[in-house]
Every structure is written in C-alpha cells, then in structure tokens.
Amino acid sequence: MDAVLPVALFALGGVLIGGAWSLHRQGAPRRALVIVGVLAVLATAGGLLWLVPGEGG
Template sequence: MAIVLFVVAGFLAGGVVQLIKSGATKFSVGLVGLLAALAAAGGVAWLLPGNG
C-alpha cells in the first residue's frame, strides 16, 4: 500500500509542476500540492512499525 501512496504522490507532484507551468490559480496549485504531501506522508506512515 505504501508504494501505491508514493506513486499517487508522484503523480500529484507532477500535476503541481504542470499547474504552475500552465499558470493555474494558487488555490488549485496549493490544493494539489497538499494532496501530494498527504499521500507522501501516508506512504511514510504506512512504513512505520505499528503496535500490532
């Protein structure tokens, strides 16, 4: 599952770059960037050892 989250984060990060290049609004760039950061954080959290 962590790999899937990292792949999603990569796609979203690429989307941020494309949004910046196309001159999109700061809100949309920020929103997609936030989603990319959350996906990356989820991937890292998934790799952390659990209490189970």
C-alpha cells in the same frame, strides 16, 4: 502484500507532485496549486507513515 499500499501512495504522491508542477507551468490559480500540493504531501506522508513500524502487527 503489505508493501502494496505504501508504494501506491508514493506513486500517487509523485503523480500529484508532477501535476502540481504542470499546473504551475501553465499558470493555474494559486488555490489549485495549493490543493494539489496538499494532496501530494498527504499521499506521500501516508505512504511513509504506513512503513513506520508500530504496535499491532
């Protein structure tokens, strides 16, 4: 059950990256691309950091 959240975050990051690419191809404003791109990076980084072993349990 511990691996569900990182997988969900990676999936969300992938969907957001795909959305950013789609926005780019449609000629969306740069601001929208930056916002979606930052959200994608945050989701992916969150999934990666969740998998890093640390203190606690």
